[in-house]
Amino acid sequence: MLALLDEINAENEKVLAGGGPKYVARHRERGKLPARERVELLVDRGAPMLELSPLAGYGTEHPLGGGMMMAIGQVEGTECLIMANDPTIRGGSQSPVSVAKALRGYEIARINKLPLINLTESGGADLPFQSQIFVPGGATFKEISRLSKNGVPTLALVFGSSTAGGAYVPGMSDYTVFVKGGAKVFLGGPPLVKMATNEDADEETLGGAEMHAKQSGLADYLARDEFEAIALGRQIMRHLRMSRPAPDGATGPDPVYDLDELLGVPSVDPRIPYDIRDVIARTVDASEFEEFKPLYGANLVCGWARLHGRDIGILGNNGILFSEESQKGAQFIQLCNQQSIPLLFIHNITGFMVGTRYEQGGIIKDGAKLINAVSNSCVPHYSLMVGNSYGAGNYAMSGRAYDPRFVFSWPTHKIAVMGGKQLAGVLSIVRENAAKASGRELDADAEAQARAAVEAQIDSEQTALYATGQIWDDGIIDPRDTRTVLGLAMSAARGNPIDSERGYAAYRM
Ligand code: COA
Numbered sequence: 420m421l422a423l424l425d426e427i428n429a430e431n432e433k434v435l436a437g438g439g440p441k442y443v444a445r446h447r448e449r450g451k452l453p454a455r456e457r458v459e460l461l462v463d464r465g466a467p468m469l470e471l472s473p474l475a476g477y478g479t480e481h482p483l484g485g486g487m488m489m490a491i492g493q494v495e496g497t498e499c500l501i502m503a504n505d506p507t508i509r510g511g512s513q514s515p516v517s518v519a520k521a522l523r524g525y526e527i528a529r530i531n532k533l534p535l536i537n538l539t540e541s542g543g544a545d546l547p548f549q550s551q552i553f554v555p556g557g558a559t560f561k562e563i564s565r566l567s568k569n570g571v572p573t574l575a576l577v578f579g580s581s582t583a584g585g586a587y588v589p590g591m592s593d594y595t596v597f598v599k600g601g602a603k604v605f606l607g608g609p610p611l612v613k614m615a616t617n618e619d620a621d622e623e624t625l626g627g628a629e630m631h632a633k634q635s636g637l638a639d640y641l642a643r644d645e646f647e648a649i650a651l652g653r654q655i656m657r658h659l660r661m662s663r664p665a666p667d668g669a670t671g672p673d674p675v676y677d678l679d680e681l682l683g684v685p686s687v688d689p690r691i692p693y694d695i696r697d698v699i700a701r702t703v704d705a706s707e708f709e710e711f712k713p714l715y716g717a718n719l720v721c722g723w724a725r726l727h728g729r730d731i732g733i734l735g736n737n738g739i740l741f742s743e744e745s746q747k748g749a750q751f752i753q754l755c756n757q758q759s760i761p762l763l764f765i766h767n768i769t770g771f772m773v774g775t776r777y778e779q780g781g782i783i784k785d786g787a788k789l790i791n792a793v794s795n796s797c798v799p800h801y802s803l804m805v806g807n808s809y810g811a812g813n814y815a816m817s818g819r820a821y822d823p824r825f826v827f828s829w830p831t832h833k834i835a836v837m838g839g840k841q842l843a844g845v846l847s848i849v850r851e852n853a854a855k856a857s858g859r860e861l862d863a864d865a866e867a868q869a870r871a872a873v874e875a876q877i878d879s880e881q882t883a884l885y886a887t888g889q890i891w892d893d894g895i896i897d898p899r900d901t902r903t904v905l906g907l908a909m910s911a912a913r914g915n916p917i918d919s920e921r922g923y924a925a926y927r928m
Contacts, residue, residue, distance in 0.1 A: 420682040420898065423830035427474070427884065427895050434473050434484040438507030446507050451578065451601070452645050454488050454503040457538050460649045461501065461576075462492035466666070469907045472523065474895065476516035477888030481548075482508045485517040489524045491533065491911050495656040496665050498911050500528040503538035506579055510542035513584070515551040518559065519890050525562030527893070531824060532663060532914035534572045535563065536652060539588050540579030540601075556584060563591040572659050576652045577602040577628070577638075578645055586626075589637060596651045597628035597638035604631060663914040671704030671728040674902070681898035685767070685831045689807050689838075695720050695735035695765055698805055702902050704728065711751055716743035721751040723760070727906035730758075732798075735765035740812055741772050742785035748815070749792035749926075759917060761799040761909065764816040764823070767806030770837065771815070784927045789815045791926055797918040801908055803901065804828040804883070804892060809837050819891050825908040826892040827901075832883040834891060839877035843870045 437443050437453060446453060452460070462468055468490050475485045486508040490501050502524055504511035513521075528535045544552045563573050575592040581604045589595040589604060597604070605612075605626030612620050624630060631638035640655075642648035684697045700706040703724035710722040718738035724731055732755035734748055755762055771777075771786050793800075793815060800823040808818060813834065817823050836842065847870045854861045879885065887895050896904050 420685070420687065420830060423687065423883075424897055427830055430474050430477060430483065430884070437505050438482075438509070442507035451506070451540075453507065454505040454538065454540075457576075457578065457645065457649060458488060458490065458492065458501055458503050460646070461536065461538070461652055462494055463496065466493035467903075467907055468492040469904065469911070471527070471893045472520050472887065472890055474884065474887045475520045475890050476514070477884050479516060479888060481514035481516040481545075484508075485520040486511060486514060487517055487520065489520060491527075491907065493666055494534075494536065495653055497656055497659070497661055497663060498533055498666055498914075499536050499656070500524055500531075500533040501536045501538065504541040506540040506542075509545060510580070511540050512542040512545040513552060513556065514545040515548055515555075516890075517545075518552050518556045521559055522555070522562065523890055523893070525559065525566070527825070527911075528566055528571065529562065529569070530822070530915060530918075531912045532569070532571050533911060534656070534659070534661065534663075535566055535574065535592075536656075537573075537575045537588050537592065539575055539577045539581045539585065541582075541585045541588075542580055543583040543585040559584075560587045560591050563588070567591075567593050570662060572655075572661070574652055574655055576648050577604060578648065579603065582606075582608055594640075594655050595638050596640040596642055596648045596655075597631055598642050598645055598648045599628045601645065602626075602628040602631070602638070604637060661914075666910055669728040669906075669910070671725050674701050674703065674706040676701045676706055678899045678902065681901065684898075685806050685829065687831060689831070689833050692738065693767075693806075695737050695767060695805075698765055698901075699724065699733060699735060702726065702905070703731070703733075708733070711754075712747050716741065716745075716747035719744035719748050721747060726763070726902065726909060729909055730760045731763050731909070732760045733763045733765065734816065736768040736806075736812070736816065739769055739772050740786065740789075740815060741777065742780055742782055745771070745782075745785035745789040745815070749788040752789075752792040752796050753923075756796050756798055759798055761801065761912070761916075762796065762817070763905065764800060764802045766802060766804045766808040766813070766816050766818075766832075768809060768812035768816055769807050770810035770812040786811060786815060787927050791924050793817045793821055795923045799824045799909070799912040799916070801905060802826040802892075803905070804832040804834065804886075805898075806831055806833065807838075808832065808834045824912045827904055827908075828883045828887060828892045828895045829898050829901075830883050830895055832886065832892075832895075833881045834886050835877060835881035839874040839881065842877050843874035846870070846873055 470490045573592040574594045575589040632641035720735040800817040802823040
């Protein structure tokens with residue numbers, strides 16, 4: 420586990436280096452602060468901060484981290500979703516990864532009712548990739564607007580360029596602060612204006628901070644410098660009457676077991692099973708866990724505990740899901756909904772049981788009951804990916820597509836429709852059958868090669884790093900931080916303790 424963590428931390432170091440020494444030095448020479456320093460100045464001293472999706476884009480051709488920092492931090496005692504473009508990376512331009520990361524950020528702000536603070540300095544769309552950005556990117560403006568409609572304030576502190584689509588970040592926000600001499604906000608910069616209308620315009624007259632403060636009215640506050648812009652952002656947060664509960668620093672007794680032992684609970688070999696209670700015992704307050712129906716459907720461990728003093732219902736996998744596990748899980752989720760208790764799903768699941776006996780026993784309809792319960796549950800869900808998360812097991816355990824408030828992974832996480840060996844084997848059998856049906860002989864060597872190639876491809880696409888690169892989670896965490904990270908996530912979710920729609924679809928019995 421420590422070796423896996425080293426690999427992940429090496430990637431985190433790359434993100435901290437931004438666009439590299441040359442661009443960071445140039446940025447500082449211009450008298451500007453790096454994105455992370457802006458965020459550090461904005462948040463309350465000593466308050467915890469939870470960074471989200473730092474390794475978005477891993478394994479893609481786009482800059483690691485999506486060229487922006489995203490975190491939940493406290494500003495004037497209110498938890499906020501903060502996004503900060505890193506202008507040292509391709510001018511802060513937005514790649515397809517940046518768009519996907521921002522959309523997840525807006526979703527987190529919306530479902531948890533977190534005020535949004537954008538620290539803007541961006542060259543807009545990463546132009547060579549415009550075809551992958553333009554259509555999905557449109558939703559970013561909509562999300563900012565809908566936050567405001569739902570009573571969640573949105574702030575844009577504009578430090579530098581904010582061109583074209585980027586101009587709508589302040590354009591759609593409730594409050595805007597522009598840095599004098601820094602912010603440059605226009606639908607089209609001077610070259611585009613020249614092309615479109617043949618007008619010769621200079622940047623300051625076209626979109627400078629003073630112009631927007633005195634003439635267009637897009638800037639609500641004009642800041643002398645970056646420090647004052649951050650101070651103004653904090654001042655705005657001070658006057659807001661938020662319906663969010665203030666962070667209460669809730670806490671509870673530490674687990675009685677040593678958290679360091681979490682490093683040794685899962686094997687790096689995903690086939691080796693372990694007792695999920697060993698994870699629970701090192702996560703919840705005082706290691707106290709009231710288990711529900713321990714003798715029935717024993718492969719799905721369900722029960723109640725407290726985490727940093729807050730109630731939580733936990734579902735954890737101890738093996739494959741059979742009909743009994745599915746029914747027990749569905750019942751447990753309903754009980755937690757009845758009492759408005761949030762749910763933590765701890766994934767180590769290879770899927771539902773297959774085979775004639777189980778199909779005849781109705782495994783599909785029992786699995787559907789669990790998926791129905793998960794889909795329509797209205798308490799906050801948190802997913803913790805400690806090991807495998809395969810097939811419909813991922814869905815039944817409130818995987819990313821089931822709108823959990825947050826998803827965090829351990830380095831030992833694996834995610835796919837099924838394991839590489841199984842998938843390659845299935846394809847191989849399909850090819851064999853097709854060859855038999857057409858009376859062809861299969862070339863054994865070519866078949867073995869094809870099978871190995873598929874297995875290698877699937878194995879490389881199911882790692883925790885690959886998954887976090889695709890933003891299937893909100894970040895990979897050190898197992899020893901699990902309790903802290905979940906505590907911060909639960910605190911952030913308190914602004915919206917229950918989703919508005921209650922009730923279930925008809926159950927197939
Ligand atoms: N798409 C892709 N790459 C971009 C980019 C964009 N929108 N904006 C900047 N970059 C790249 C530059 O090509 C440069 O790459 P290089 O170092 O490999 O040559 C790097 O980012 C830094 O850009 P640079 O112009 O040197 O930085 P700057 O700090 O002096 O200026 C901007 C930053 C954003 C003001 C300026 O690059 C700019 O005006 N970009 C275009 C903005 C625009 O019109 N966007 C339209 C979006 S729809």
